[in-house]
Amino acid sequence: MKSRLLTVALGILTAIGGFLDAGDLVTNAVVGSRFGLSLAWVVVVGVVGICVFAHMSGKVAAVSGRATFEIIRERLGPTTAGLNLAASLAVTVLTLIAEVGGIALALQLASSVDHRLWVPVAALAVWLVLWRVKFNLMENVTGLLGLALVGFAVAVFLLGPDWGDLAAQLVPQVPVQESAAVYWYFAVALFGAAMTPYEVFFFSSGGVEDRWTVKDLATSRLNVLVGFPLGGLLSISIAACAAIVLLPAGIQVDSMSQLTLPIAEAGGTLLVAVVIVGLVAATFGAALETALSTGYTLSQYLGWSWGKFRRPVHAPRFHLAMILALVVAVGVLMTNVDPIAVTEYSVVFSAVALPLTYLPILVVANDPEYMGEHVNGRVMNLLGTVYLVILVVAALAAIPLMIATEAGG
């Protein structure tokens, strides 16, 4: 009994720590410094959405043993699934670039060695973990260290803001100095950051890696339903830190170092150190997850052997795909692109690719041949359908908004 409680607690803590990635960190900070908390509602909408679909894909994986992209291929056929694969891979690799860049930027904060020099080191470290380390260990260590980002929530309290004022910001409204199009552009970006498709690929494939069965469903549901909302709360506290300190100073976030300024003001050197550990862990964990997701999607579409639980020689093409993805990431970062800019684009393109990923999950979760008695209930279906509509609207709006606002100019 005790060990079971421990497992659940560990799962929840990992889910909190693993929720945040470079996309969430950057987008929330940017949004907080420009819009205060007036977009916090989007995080809430996104978190509920990722809970619904992560739970659904986890359930499908546990009951049928099939991961998300196998199902996408089986249900949508090779052509539509192929388009989906192209879009998902592009977005996942873009996210991987952002995450590896994020690790480098976070390490720079702790070392003042230029982030471009950290990029190959970070990528090599990611690869070594993918190559050697047990799936569970990898998940738990990055997740628990990522918990250090609780520092942002602590900072909000230490800053001792005017709570009434902060609460008043929660009302959705377009600030006077920003246009409505820019507001909605960032709404889509935040939504994309919270619901990135790789999370679902990773979650369902991870369920297969961990050999989930129907018995584990309750645990998985608890992890998702408790862990992700708390992770979302951390997202909002990043925006709050930016809103309290950076917004009044007229600072627009365009680098990761600016994330540490509110922390320094609130908690001093110690808290900054804690948060930097959290930044490294969160981006490192997300880099692992995105790299794995590139391998998962490609292998599952083409029916290759995959999985970290197998020896690399027993899943050679899966490992080769991940190596190539990392090489591409390093190559792109070496062209001196700004990782922050890559991150901002990656979350918007995520929003574009979302509906294609989520529709097949919703369909299969209703299919008794896959799910037996575990087909979706009414509430789950209602939520799933509502979210599908939101996803389609966000996907259609993303590119026009990006062009109209010159990517949030």
Add this chain to the structure above:
Amino acid sequence: MTSRPNRQPSRPAVVLTVVVALTCGLAACAPAATRADDAGALDSVSDHLDDSSSAVASAELAVRARAAGRLPAVTADVAVGDAVETATGAVHGIGTLVVATGDADRVRDDALDAASAAVGPVAAARTWLGRPPSPADDVLRALDDASSTLDDASGTVDEALARRVTP
């Protein structure tokens, strides 16, 4: 290999992929700084001045935090280093804008002066960080001055923009 026209559903799909890819590519490459008309150029100047102010404010926060011993030296150095990059980027951005009329040109030159003047204090802040601990008053005063100069320049640009809207 023979081609079979009754497999056609795939063709629109392929075209769609190409169109989406191209749109995405173009959207990502769309340069924000090269705007032909003057109103657009002044908008850009205003954006760059905002960047510059943001950099000065970041440097100021970092220096204050460092002076109070609340920010590790390495992190402060990175923060101010990023601010230097942003500030020089803004100068570059304003300097390479193309403006047509003399009026807009004058506004641009003022903005360029203000943005250039801001780079020095931000860079000086970084130098201060590298030196053995000493009072930060001078550095902060210089940053303050740069900040107000930038505010003035921003005001001028806004006025010029307002004049355009209501001639």
Add this chain to the structure above:
Amino acid sequence: MIASDLLDVPVHDDAGAQLGWVVDLRFVLDGAPDAYLARARLHGLVVSPRTRTSFMGFERSSVRHPWPVAPILRWWHRGAFLVHWPDVARVPHPDEGAGPGDDAAVVLRAGYTAYEPGL
């Protein structure tokens, strides 16, 4: 012959009238026992009169969720039917239909029977 030689191909009756497209092949495992499973006999073709797009089989199953995806697809494929394999008089050659206007189609025997496609 491979399955995709039949899938998505137009279906005509013996008079040349278009009936729809082959959207699926139905097999029945009732052939001679092979090593593990009985051999899968091609039992018939599922023909949909309105669309040749691949779909999720909602008109053949009792699944009604998720709304509105399932009802829409079911409605789109209304009128789908099954013809048994012996009612197929002609199957186009894989190389047929290469040129434009060359209408390769599965042709059904006169007096073929259409069955409910439900599983």
Add this chain to the structure above:
Amino acid sequence: MRRRRTGSRDVPRGPEPRQPGRVLDARLHLLDRQVLDVDGMPVCTLDDLELEAVDGRSAPDEPIDGSVPVVVAALLTGPVLGTRVFGGRPPASRWHRLSWAHVVDIGTAVRLSVRSDDLDATWLERWTHDHIIGRIPGGHHDPESS
């Protein structure tokens, strides 16, 4: 309205008689499913099905009509995927066949009675193994044991 159809819209449909064996629809139950080997190792995706006359006397490139009973000869994978997406048809010599006789079970995945390593269809997997992944130190390390 652009309808080219000349036949009746909705043909009258009789009830389908009950079949003596398990009923499977190609797209719903077979195509694009994951194929697993005897140890549960993924082999490939089921990209297409090869059909043959029940007496075995049919050429792979020749169509068969309803006068002859037809059965599934083999599961196909490999280049047929590309042609399913982009149109066309690879020559029969380039099909990777997995004989129907090896199929043990059809569920959410198709299970075979043979080992993945013994199949021609997985040559690329073996090539990657032999020439790339197997040569990187630690490739044989079992991640679950650490």
